[in-house]
Amino acid sequence: MAGNLHTLLRDLQRRKARERRGLVVAEGRRLVEDAFEAGARVVAMLVADDAARGAGAGLVEEASRRGLRAEILPRREFNALADTETPSGVLAVVEWQPLSLDRVQRPDAGGCRALVIDGVQDPGNVGTMIRSAFALGAWLTVALDGTADVRGPKVVRSSMGAVFRHQIATATFEEWCAYADREGIASWVAGGEGEPVNALEPLTESIALVVGNEGQGARAAWSGRRHRSITVPMRAGAESLNAAVATGILLFELSRARR
Amino acid sequence: MAGNLHTLLRDLQRRKARERRGLVVAEGRRLVEDAFEAGARVVAMLVADDAARGAGAGLVEEASRRGLRAEILPRREFNALADTETPSGVLAVVEWQPLSLDRVQRPDAGGCRALVIDGVQDPGNVGTMIRSAFALGAWLTVALDGTADVRGPKVVRSSMGAVFRHQIATATFEEWCAYADREGIASWVAGGEGEPVNALEPLTESIALVVGNEGQGARAAWSGRRHRSITVPMRAGAESLNAAVATGILLFELSRARR
Numbered sequence: 047m048a049g050n051l052h053t054l055l056r057d058l059q060r061r062k063a064r065e066r067r068g069l070v071v072a073e074g075r076r077l078v079e080d081a082f083e084a085g086a087r088v089v090a091m092l093v094a095d096d097a098a099r100g101a102g103a104g105l106v107e108e109a110s111r112r113g114l115r116a117e118i119l120p121r122r123e124f125n126a127l128a129d130t131e132t133p134s135g136v137l138a139v140v141e142w143q144p145l146s147l148d149r150v151q152r153p154d155a156g157g158c159r160a161l162v163i164d165g166v167q168d169p170g171n172v173g174t175m176i177r178s179a180f181a182l183g184a185w186l187t188v189a190l191d192g193t194a195d196v197r198g199p200k201v202v203r204s205s206m207g208a209v210f211r212h213q214i215a216t217a218t219f220e221e222w223c224a225y226a227d228r229e230g231i232a233s234w235v236a237g238g239e240g241e242p243v244n245a246l247e248p249l250t251e252s253i254a255l256v257v258g259n260e261g262q263g264a265r266a267a268w269s270g271r272r273h274r275s276i277t278v279p280m281r282a283g284a285e286s287l288n289a290a291v292a293t294g295i296l297l298f299e300l301s302r303a304r305r
Numbered sequence: 306m307a308g309n310l311h312t313l314l315r316d317l318q319r320r321k322a323r324e325r326r327g328l329v330v331a332e333g334r335r336l337v338e339d340a341f342e343a344g345a346r347v348v349a350m351l352v353a354d355d356a357a358r359g360a361g362a363g364l365v366e367e368a369s370r371r372g373l374r375a376e377i378l379p380r381r382e383f384n385a386l387a388d389t390e391t392p393s394g395v396l397a398v399v400e401w402q403p404l405s406l407d408r409v410q411r412p413d414a415g416g417c418r419a420l421v422i423d424g425v426q427d428p429g430n431v432g433t434m435i436r437s438a439f440a441l442g443a444w445l446t447v448a449l450d451g452t453a454d455v456r457g458p459k460v461v462r463s464s465m466g467a468v469f470r471h472q473i474a475t476a477t478f479e480e481w482c483a484y485a486d487r488e489g490i491a492s493w494v495a496g497g498e499g500e501p502v503n504a505l506e507p508l509t510e511s512i513a514l515v516v517g518n519e520g521q522g523a524r525a526a527w528s529g530r531r532h533r534s535i536t537v538p539m540r541a542g543a544e545s546l547n548a549a550v551a552t553g554i555l556l557f558e559l560s561r562a563r564r
Binding site (some may be wrong): 290 | 401433436437439441442463465466467470480489503537539540542543544545546547549550551553557558561
């Protein structure tokens with residue numbers, strides 16, 4: 047059993063395996079608590095022996111209440127299976143996968159906001175963007191092809207559990223465009239050139255904020271699609287903001303402008 | 306000479322040595338270019354042989370125009386001295402140190418904004434906050450005691466060169482409070498409880514936004530000082546934003562509210 051779990055965890059380091067199995071690894075005490083609280087289906091739990099006697103004891107009990115027996119193993123073995131540099135000693139394998147666009151549930155209210163991530167490479171940035179989208183009231187985050195795998199352990203961690211509470215979809219650029227056209231969602235692409243986000247008229251339409259790659263921005267194909275460009279105005283001489291910071295500011299400003 | 310440089314670089318991995326020598330390491334082609342452009346004094350440059358023949362050739366020339374001979378060494382040796390996991394092949398040692406508060410130059414205009422970092426531990430977050438403060442028009446960033454070393458290589462990198470263009474000071478909590486009192490700067494502490502930043506009256510006073518530790522927030526001692534609490538309002542059920550994202554939103558909102 048323990049051997050099988052080791053094999054599973056190693057397998058889940060590969061994107062293809064995460065996709066095929068519909069499983070992700072949630073590492074860290076807080077994150078595993080979040081998965082439980084959010085009602086996610088935890089299929090396995092691994093705890094380092096020292097954590098099982100200490101800060102992780104409550105989680106071992108929680109798992110047992112849910113009919114799941116936590117696998118307790120020596121700290122050294124735990125660390126070898128963990129993804130972080132200083133593992134807290136608790137990890138869980140959770141049933142989770144992003145939705146396809148035909149499965150997302152759109153809220154009735156007009157003026158809703160979605161986030162579209164177009165080619166952001168850094169998993170920490172992608173997870174942080176998902177965390178912001180959830181906290182700032184977006185109803186959906188879509189990761190387009192070319193974006194870091196939303197099932198990756200660092201995305202799940204950086205999202206601080208938001209992956210378990212927020213609708214996340216994956217789609218190709220074409221699929222997203224078809225969906226947005228059908229649903230009447232306007233695409234607003236973040237970039238260096240664009241309307242300053244603090245000077246927007248009150249918004250009534252449904253919007254998707256499109257955030258592109260850290261270096262190159264969103265894909266060139268947007269220029270062939272109807273869209274609006276927006277930007278965070280900056281001091282002269284300043285080059286750019288961190289992609290996740292800019293996304294947070296834009297999402298917050300779009301929620302302010304909503305009327 | 307090359308041997309001395311190796312010794313220096315290893316020495317600069319220690320906080321004490323960076324402080325004593327007044328030097329920081331800027332790693333990455335873009336960052337070294339930024340240091341040159343910002344007029345920072347580059348005292349040594351190290352380039353991997355493949356980079357010297359390729360993308361780093363221009364920087365080697367630039368250094369030479371400035372009377373600095375770049376040290377070119379085999380890629381394997383370069384990587385052993387580099388701080389990043391996938392080094393670009395260029396690094397520079399730059400004269401740089403944070404100011405003390407009696408050396409900062411305050412702008413004449415009223416309503417100016419400063420950022421005070423109170424105990425943020427993650428160097429990437431600290432650097433990203435400095436980058437945001439500069440880009441969003443703050444005139445000063447202060448790192449209080451208990452904050453990650455602003456001279457650290459990851460802070461310098463995450464700031465994307467903003468350390469070379471922006472006033473950065475270090476101070477103890479008491480020093481900052483005395484300075485702020487004397488200068489008539491109001492401290493606004495970011496936290497979970499507080500006035501929503503999007504509902505502020507137009508601002509005329511000079512403000513310092515105080516951002517605390519990722520987990521615990523700003524130090525408890527603020528409660529004994531006159532201050533105002535502000536927050537980024539979030540969706541019910543959402544726990545928090547990434548500290549650097551929240552800082553970006555608050556700085557941007559404070560600049561919007563300025564009048």
